[in-house]
Amino acid sequence: MSVNYPNGKKTSPKVEKNLKPKALSAANRGMSLEKLINAANEYYKMNNIGLFSKRPTPINIVKADYSKGVRITNAYFEKQSTTDYNGVYKGKYFDFEAKSTKLKTSFPLSNIYDHQIVHLQNVIKHGGFAFFIIDFSSLNEIYVINASFIIDCFNKKERMSIPYLDIKENGVLIKLGINPHLPFLDGVNSIFDLA
Amino acid sequence: MSVNYPNGKKTSPKVEKNLKPKALSAANRGMSLEKLINAANEYYKMNNIGLFSKRPTPINIVKADYSKGVRITNAYFEKQSTTDYNGVYKGKYFDFEAKSTKLKTSFPLSNIYDHQIVHLQNVIKHGGFAFFIIDFSSLNEIYVINASFIIDCFNKKERMSIPYLDIKENGVLIKLGINPHLPFLDGVNSIFDLA
Numbered sequence: 001m002s003v004n005y006p007n008g009k010k011t012s013p014k015v016e017k018n019l020k021p022k023a024l025s026a027a028n029r030g031m032s033l034e035k036l037i038n039a040a041n042e043y044y045k046m047n048n049i050g051l052f053s054k055r056p057t058p059i060n061i062v063k064a065d066y067s068k069g070v071r072i073t074n075a076y077f078e079k080q081s082t083t084d085y086n087g088v089y090k091g092k093y094f095d096f097e098a099k100s101t102k103l104k105t106s107f108p109l110s111n112i113y114d115h116q117i118v119h120l121q122n123v124i125k126h127g128g129f130a131f132f133i134i135d136f137s138s139l140n141e142i143y144v145i146n147a148s149f150i151i152d153c154f155n156k157k158e159r160m161s162i163p164y165l166d167i168k169e170n171g172v173l174i175k176l177g178i179n180p181h182l183p184f185l186d187g188v189n190s191i192f193d194l195a
Numbered sequence: 196m197s198v199n200y201p202n203g204k205k206t207s208p209k210v211e212k213n214l215k216p217k218a219l220s221a222a223n224r225g226m227s228l229e230k231l232i233n234a235a236n237e238y239y240k241m242n243n244i245g246l247f248s249k250r251p252t253p254i255n256i257v258k259a260d261y262s263k264g265v266r267i268t269n270a271y272f273e274k275q276s277t278t279d280y281n282g283v284y285k286g287k288y289f290d291f292e293a294k295s296t297k298l299k300t301s302f303p304l305s306n307i308y309d310h311q312i313v314h315l316q317n318v319i320k321h322g323g324f325a326f327f328i329i330d331f332s333s334l335n336e337i338y339v340i341n342a343s344f345i346i347d348c349f350n351k352k353e354r355m356s357i358p359y360l361d362i363k364e365n366g367v368l369i370k371l372g373i374n375p376h377l378p379f380l381d382g383v384n385s386i387f388d389l390a
């Protein structure tokens with residue numbers, strides 16, 4: 001990972017608080033969705049299957065000290081202008097975004113930014129493959145779904161969220177394994193017919 | 196760009212000092228190599244030609260203040276674990292690194308890190324296209340060159356640098372234009388026969 005947080009603290013200002021005891025979610029087993037994906041990417045790289053990387057979180061520097069090299073003394077995180085992940089697999093360009101929700105019946109579209117939709121549309125236009133990894137953490141179910149489906153839902157704007165059942169029907173549930181724990185390429189192969 | 200430096204200061208600890216008056220280099224016209232590439236990427240995106248992005252510079256956070264959102268109070272830049280740029284063009288995955296040298300007769304291989312070579316080898320292994328943009332700033336000449344050539348030179352380790360003439364012979368000199376100012380895809384089309 002590119003950004004190392006001190007004391008292992010979660011730093012996202014958007015961390016949802018959940019004080020209820022968690023059941024079987026991946027998070028509960030000590031791995032956030034991001035960690036699961038990073039671990040899978042590492043496995044795919046080490047085993048020459050595919051090469052994906054997480055874009056570092058961009059920061060905006062307010063103040064820096066130049067007296068000894070460069071020490072950043074005041075800065076804050078910025079939104080990624082694209083998506084979090086991209087890479088190359090089977091000679092193709094892939095781009096994807098990962099999102100978690102604690103809701104059980106729908107995935108809120110407020111989780112996705114306009115510029116991410118535009119970016120993914122551009123990826124597809126240039127012949128790349130785009131998908132989402134959506135984690136229903138309370139259900140302990142993680143889906144891979146074609147970005148085209150999400151883009152269509154987003155552009156219709158009829159609803160503020162996508163029903164869980166629509167994602168279940170149009171996506172592929174990832175069966176958790178040993179190594180990698182989250183073999184998301186199984187879903188990618190399936191939705192894009194890459195077997 | 197993802198990292199905004201205060202006061203427009205250059206923050207890289209590796210900035211070379213050059214106190215001699217500069218002649219015709221791109222830098223002299225107020226644009227660093229990074230800015231030239233970012234401007235070309237923006238042009239290629241807006242004109243639906245290709246989609247490339249610069250990976251934000253990763254930072255290592257030593258201390259952060261969580262009292263109001265997240266404010267980073269002590270951090271420093273880390274080396275990119277991959278290369279600076281990647282993207283999709285003509286349905287293919289592209290990955291590249293840009294380097295400048297003030298030398299006139301050779302390009303020092305110390306500019307390139309081992310892990311970048313490994314990353315580019317992986318890109319090629321998975322069917323992606325990899326190249327370097329090399330700026331001989333004192334000569335005002337910018338070349339696009341197949342990463343395979345640089346990787347071979349790097350792995351031989353016979354020399355600490357690649358002679359300028361070898362780069363001139365094996366790369367493609369980019370003819371600067373109006374828009375984009377650095378049409379590096381002309382070189383990419385040529386070295387990979389993508390016309």
